[in-house]
Amino acid sequence: MTDTAATRRSRITPEREAELYEAVLDLLRDVGYDALTMDAVAARTRCSKATLYRQWGSKPELIAKALRHDKPVSLADIDTGSLRGDLNEMVARSDDCQMEKDAALMRGLFHAVHDNPELRQALRNLLIEPELTGLNDLLRRAVERGEVAADNPALEYVVHMMTGAFVARDLIEDRPVDRAFLASYVDAVVLPVLGV
Amino acid sequence: MTDTAATRRSRITPEREAELYEAVLDLLRDVGYDALTMDAVAARTRCSKATLYRQWGSKPELIAKALRHDKPVSLADIDTGSLRGDLNEMVARSDDCQMEKDAALMRGLFHAVHDNPELRQALRNLLIEPELTGLNDLLRRAVERGEVAADNPALEYVVHMMTGAFVARDLIEDRPVDRAFLASYVDAVVLPVLGV
Numbered sequence: 001m002t003d004t005a006a007t008r009r010s011r012i013t014p015e016r017e018a019e020l021y022e023a024v025l026d027l028l029r030d031v032g033y034d035a036l037t038m039d040a041v042a043a044r045t046r047c048s049k050a051t052l053y054r055q056w057g058s059k060p061e062l063i064a065k066a067l068r069h070d071k072p073v074s075l076a077d078i079d080t081g082s083l084r085g086d087l088n089e090m091v092a093r094s095d096d097c098q099m100e101k102d103a104a105l106m107r108g109l110f111h112a113v114h115d116n117p118e119l120r121q122a123l124r125n126l127l128i129e130p131e132l133t134g135l136n137d138l139l140r141r142a143v144e145r146g147e148v149a150a151d152n153p154a155l156e157y158v159v160h161m162m163t164g165a166f167v168a169r170d171l172i173e174d175r176p177v178d179r180a181f182l183a184s185y186v187d188a189v190v191l192p193v194l195g196v
Numbered sequence: 197m198t199d200t201a202a203t204r205r206s207r208i209t210p211e212r213e214a215e216l217y218e219a220v221l222d223l224l225r226d227v228g229y230d231a232l233t234m235d236a237v238a239a240r241t242r243c244s245k246a247t248l249y250r251q252w253g254s255k256p257e258l259i260a261k262a263l264r265h266d267k268p269v270s271l272a273d274i275d276t277g278s279l280r281g282d283l284n285e286m287v288a289r290s291d292d293c294q295m296e297k298d299a300a301l302m303r304g305l306f307h308a309v310h311d312n313p314e315l316r317q318a319l320r321n322l323l324i325e326p327e328l329t330g331l332n333d334l335l336r337r338a339v340e341r342g343e344v345a346a347d348n349p350a351l352e353y354v355v356h357m358m359t360g361a362f363v364a365r366d367l368i369e370d371r372p373v374d375r376a377f378l379a380s381y382v383d384a385v386v387l388p389v390l391g392v
Binding site for chain 1: 300309310359365
């Protein structure tokens with residue numbers, strides 16, 4: 001989804017913005033966070049540094065927005081009427097190739113995040129908090145419908161379970177995360193522990 | 197635990213070996229995997245490069261063994277007679293400070309692992325496979341005692357659940373993994389999904 005506030009205050013079209021974000025992520029995959037400079041972004045996108053800074057403020061913010069733009073599934077859009085349906089929809093909207101590309105990006109950022117408080121804050125504000133809010137809304141609706149007991153202690157750990165699926169598949173099993181695996185994990189772990 | 201095969205073929209005492217592994221991990225925290233050279237290890241430990249190579253073969257193997265030596269809890273040693281007891285024992289043996297140090301090391305290695313097939317293989321052989329074997333033995337005993345149904349589909353995802361506890365606590369919650377958190381996670385997620 002396009003950031004409407006950013007679009008409003010600029011002369012950059014949504015198409016140009018999308019193109020620019022793709023270029024930023026390509027650079028990030030190629031050279032990593034530390035070596036990605038605003039000069040390199042300007043050169044690759046033929047966009048002046050002045051425009052980049054006016055539009056995005058800083059490198060961490062530009063990267064966080066590019067990652068948010070790239071993200072294939074937004075939990076906030078999903079509301080099928082049941083928890084099982086919501087989680088199945090989340091899996092169904094995932095794209096196997098996209099997930100492999102995301103895993104590569106995330107590995108590159110994992111270390112940078114800890115050395116760069118500004119990047120951490122930008123990712124937190126633009127990527128993590130909105131997704132956590134989306135997940136919590138989805139779970140709150142399940143509690144309100146009576147699908148999950150309000151005092152189920154696993155409710156606060158759903159994000160940990162889902163993160164583990166991605167990281168352990170990649171790092172420990174050395175296999176790509178794909179839809180079939182995610183669907184099986186949701187059925188075997190997430191739904192049963194929530195009592196669904 | 198000391199690697200008895202390595203000790204047997206060397207003139208290095210277990211104390212000297214432990215000291216050397218500590219120095220390697222300090223270096224790894226300071227400079228990261230790529231910048232850690234055998235020259236730097238030799239200089240910091242006052243051990244000749246010839247001895248390092250004779251004893252450990254290669255940099256990835258040396259680092260994997262240092263990590264294995266440092267690891268505070270070995271699942272293979274734990275057998276209390278019940279799954280709840282085994283997992284509680286695992287948590288009880290964890291050390292909060294050690295876990296923070298480990299998290300910092302793991303962040304540094306996360307990216308290196310994907311760029312260095314030799315490091316990945318060494319970590320797999322020396323660290324990941326033995327732990328997976330330990331975990332699978334622990335779960336197999338729980339099944340044999342009738343605590344967990346043999347066909348519980350969550351059995352193959354325990355490693356994913358546990359990995360998620362560590363990574364999401366650190367990366368998404370931005371809080372340190374400690375024993376209180378791990379104990380609560382085991383009670384809320386791991387034991388219930390296994391039907392214990």
